[in-house]
Amino acid sequence: MGRAPAPKEQKTAATPFWRQKSLEEMNKTEWESLCDGCGRCCLVKLEDEDTGEIHFTEIACRLFDAGACRCADYANRRRRVRDCIKLTPETARGLSWLPPSCAYRLVSEGRDLYWWHPLVSGSTETVHEAGASARGKVVALETEIALNDYPHHIVKWPGKLPPRVKKPARRAKGAD
Template identity: 60%
Template sequence: MQQEPFWKVKTLEEMSAQEWESLCDGCGLCCLNKLEDWDSGEVAFTSVRCRLMDGESCRCTDYPNRQATVPDCIQLTPQEVDSISWLPPTCGYRLVRDGEDLYWWHPLVSGDPETVHIAGISAKGRTVSEEEVDIDDFEDYLVDWPLTVGDDAPDAPPGR
């Protein structure tokens, strides 16, 4: 009898540290700078990535020490997942929170960390480092694709 994957049977709070970390699909969308309208509270994504995010792998270049370098880096916790409205619709943490399954391209399902890029879900090749853009110019880099990225994702390829 095959056992159900942990993300189908555990809540976010019940996961081990290793399980929690593995829910990250490596898309890099949460590492994009966002602008918040002070009046409405609306959050808009930019294509300006955190200085620690590698634009090709979409991974943090100093993950263990990221909050020392980038003090406003958000440490995701189950409580944070509940309170952050801007998590992309494809985010594994959001999906599990909402009782939904992970997509075929998620590395936990596909077994391959590259499928998130192959499926076009990630920020790979779409960003510029915040070190290259003046903060006053971030508005020139507004994008909506982080919130619609899953809309055009292909169905699972044959054999998946």
């Protein structure tokens, strides 16, 4: 949580903003564009009361649009879903359950984005083509399954990288 922002690269016109700026320095448009649309953060998570360990499920928030892999009411999500977390630079550094492919997590750790990220690939479909999204993996919305049945839907894939994916390298200071 106390991790310092990544060192800034030497700025050039060709250097993408996420390599030039810390999370705090990004404007609203840049910040929002970091979301790759994977939908993993919209999955219901369960916390083990004894260990504090977080477990992902294959159950999504009631506002999740499974086809688009996005929130169906993003502007009003926090009013409609009591435990929806607003991601900030501080929370991006402190939420241990953010998926390893999450751009907010990667940038906060001084790492680059994966090839499938829309800011890199130029397409919103590559996150799905890479198998990095929740598309086709959600079995139900939280309102469709009894709370007692949630533990039967714990899955490991949201906390892992898709198979055969090269991890993004740490950026060298001054590198493009």
